[in-house]
Amino acid sequence: MHISLGLTDEQVLEMYRYMLMTRKLDDRMWLLNRAGSIPFAISCQGHEAIHMGVAYTLNHEKDWVCPYYRDLGLMLALGQTCRDQLLFAFARKEDPNSGGRQMPGHFGDRRFRILSGSSPVGTQVLHAVGIAYGGRLTGSDHVVFTSCGEGSANQGDFHEACNFAGVHRLPVIFMVENNKYAISVPLRKQVAGESIAARANGYGFPGVTVDGTDVFAVYQAMKEAVDRARRGEGPTLIEAVTYRLQPHSSDDDDSSYRSRDEVDLAKKRDPIQLFRNYLVEQGLLSDDYEHRVIARITKEINEATEYAEQAPDPDPSDLYRYIYATDEGR
Numbered sequence: 001m002h003i004s005l006g007l008t009d010e011q012v013l014e015m016y017r018y019m020l021m022t023r024k025l026d027d028r029m030w031l032l033n034r035a036g037s038i039p040f041a042i043s044c045q046g047h048e049a050i051h052m053g054v055a056y057t058l059n060h061e062k063d064w065v066c067p068y069y070r071d072l073g074l075m076l077a078l079g080q081t082c083r084d085q086l087l088f089a090f091a092r093k094e095d096p097n098s099g100g101r102q103m104p105g106h107f108g109d110r111r112f113r114i115l116s117g118s119s120p121v122g123t124q125v126l127h128a129v130g131i132a133y134g135g136r137l138t139g140s141d142h143v144v145f146t147s148c149g150e151g152s153a154n155q156g157d158f159h160e161a162c163n164f165a166g167v168h169r170l171p172v173i174f175m176v177e178n179n180k181y182a183i184s185v186p187l188r189k190q191v192a193g194e195s196i197a198a199r200a201n202g203y204g205f206p207g208v209t210v211d212g213t214d215v216f217a218v219y220q221a222m223k224e225a226v227d228r229a230r231r232g233e234g235p236t237l238i239e240a241v242t243y244r245l246q247p248h249s250s251d252d253d254d255s256s257y258r259s260r261d262e263v264d265l266a267k268k269r270d271p272i273q274l275f276r277n278y279l280v281e282q283g284l285l286s287d288d289y290e291h292r293v294i295a296r297i298t299k300e301i302n303e304a305t306e307y308a309e310q311a312p313d314p315d316p317s318d319l320y321r322y323i324y325a326t327d328e329g330r
């Protein structure tokens with residue numbers, strides 16, 4: 001399958017490594033939160049296949065990304081490290097996302113053209129359209145990827161962004177990571193028409209629903225969308241259907257709105273296990289190789305945790321930096 005899509009053996013093994021790294025880093029942040037070491041954690045478990053399907057279709061030298069808070073794996077595949085993410089979780093001065101100013105999940109890194117996110121969900125889709133329109137005005141050929149949950153797709157920001165992008169045929173890819181719950185609100189109480197992708201028809205561009213637990217399904221849809229955008233054919237809306245395997249955040253008790261049987265059933269479609277099964281069937285993944293990869297990831301996360309725990313806090317004198325206009329740096 002991967003060869004027919006243009007992916008090499010090395011690339012799919014790298015995808016698997018990033019998926020494992022994402023899951024183990026996510027687990028570490030949950031543990032740190034439960035131990036009282038970090039104040040907040042928000043999980044991406046169940047979304048890892050989406051992240052890899054996206055990362056391997058973008059041009060990392062020129063394309064822009066306006067992510068949402070569950071895109072940890074995408075951030076790692078774009079170039080951020082476990083140390084970057086743990087500095088973020090501990091709100092340290094060296095945190096490249098915000099210098100310790102933002103909560104975890106509010107990604108932003110100018111090194112990799114990742115636009116800083118904001119707590120009001122869905123605002124990033126409007127920013128993505130603005131970046132795409134700016135590229136049109138300046139003659140740039142970059143593609144802009146933006147993502148959100150299905151709950152955010154029910155807000156006015158999403159409609160305005162899609163409508164403007166459709167009218168101007170902008171090179172934007174809207175990814176809705178549909179994990180069935182807007183915090184505690186199930187999909188059936190959010191969307192009467194069931195399909196988010198079907199809305200694209202009203203905006204004048206294609207919409208497609210894919211299995212978000214299947215790396216290759218996401219990759220194929222993304223590649224077609226990226227190619228369309230680069231040809232000047234406008235936006236695409238991709239609805240990647242998956243399931244959130246953990247509570248919404250460390251402050252959420254998901255047992256109040258979904259049963260353990262439901263969660264256990266969803267775990268049978270864990271994207272990491274599904275991808276592992278494929279790699280084993282193809283003769284690409286051995287137990288020895290996997291053990292060595294896990295050992296390296298564990299070592300990296302342990303060292304990153306130790307570094308972040310001891311890293312300095314932000315300087316209080318910098319509290320108002322970037323808030324008010326100054327002559328600094330002119």
